[in-house]
Amino acid sequence: MNFVILILLVLAVILSIKYIVIKKQIHSISRQIEQVTTRESEKMLDISFVDPDLELLAGQINTVFAGQRTATAKILQHEEQLKESIAGISHDLRTPLTVILGHLQMLKDSDLQPDQLKRVETALRKSYRLKDLIDNFYDLSLLETEQIEPHWEKINISNLLIDFLAENAPLFENRHVHPQIKIPDTSVFVLVDRSMLDRILQNLITNAVRYTTDTVDISLTLSPDGRAIFQISNPVYDPEKLDVDRLFERFYTGDPSRSTESTGLGLSVVKILLEKLQGSVCASVRGSVLYITVTLETLLKD
Template sequence: MELLLLIVFLLLLILLFKYLQTKRQIRNLSKQIAELVNGKSEKMLDISLIDKDLEQLAGILNQYIDNQRQLIASTLRHENYLKESIANISHDLRTPLTVILGHLQLLRKETLTDRQAQRIETIFHKAERMKELVQTFYDLSILDAEQITPRREDFNLSNLLINLISENAPALEAKNLSPEIDLPSHSIYLNSDYSMVERILQNLLTNAIRYSSGDIKMSLKQARENRAIFTIENPINSKTEINPARLFERFYTGDASRHNGGTGVGLAVVKLLTDKLGGNVSAEIKSNVLTVTLEIQ
């Protein structure tokens, strides 16, 4: 009888030990899952368990986690490819649109009938609007891109600026703006990402044209080694309320009604790309003149 009681007691001890071990392993699994869910860990679940059923459950959960990771990675790759495609297409569309606008601007100066002039004017404004939308698509794709890596190369920054001013001649003429350009006698070269610098300068110029109430002033000069300073000034309407400290925030626009067609993403892209290139950009307003200073490298 005593032997039977001893055996029962030992069995109860073994069952209690196994129960406590199982409870401990369940708590451990719960902790691992919680850390995965909260992003505190990326490790797969530990499946070196005493209980075979728990071990099988952990294995199934690991397969599910692995499948989800592959699905997320595939989705991210697709999104990045889509964003890159939008950026590339938008960039490629800008050149033919600029050419179209240039020829339309020349046609506006020809001797036309009232009906012809009206049609040309309609096409011109629609093309301008299309160019703005293309630029907005590009800017949004840049803002949404998680990783942007500069691809540095040597190029002539002076020529790039002159080309951009020429491309924007129709927009300048449409608002009767005459840009005043101060360039050094020698060309300035940079070792930087050409596309990024082009987008930065284009957005600064677009912003100045859109909100300027008078002629625009631009200057370019050499700073420290492989650095250049670009300044653009434009007078603004005294009724326009612009906070220079917020000018580079996403979707910020001093025109609450967005009457000028601004979306508030252009200068946010300027800030983002400038930071990526290790440069600085700032803005100030004095006597109703907005001055943006860009130090780029």
């Protein structure tokens, strides 16, 4: 009898030890899966376990992970090829479009009958719209493949903004928009890429003028901690339909009923460019007014 009890005790101890070991190894599998899914580790799961069923399970999980990695690699490769194709097509379309715009502008300036002039102006307006679309697709495809890096230089953003608004006066006039501008009396210098900053301003102003119901307010200020804050605001139609959390997503156009002029790419390009410039952009709606605020982190004062 005592011998049977002893055997049972030994078996109980062995089973308890095996249970503890198996539980620890299950915990190890769980930890390894978490590390792989959160990309803390690229290693496959350890399949050396005391229990053959656990080894089989770990092996099957590794097979799933391997399949996912292969599928992800193919998707990424396809995306890169697609972006390169978009960049190439957009680049190829620029040259003939530039020629078309030049000839249309010359035709507009010639002696035309009123109905002829109206048709030329319509073709010219749509051609410029096409140019805007091509530029956005080209910029986005290059930016997302990280082929463009900033060429840093010290820029007087106060003067740049004044010149930029003067150059874009026809844009405001054509839409019958009267901008309200507030700029500091002293010069504000930032360390940026000039062409990237130009593109950011162009996209923001074009977006504001396109969707405003009345006016556009533009301001440049200095934050207490010494950063340049550029803000552009405008009243919008149906502000309750505008999801500011998605405003900088690709292809988001706000109210679909008023999106015929937009691809939803302009503001996504703004965000990508600002990230490259180590800046930031955010949006908010107060009442019926949309506010877009750009912060440039690196600031030098004159």
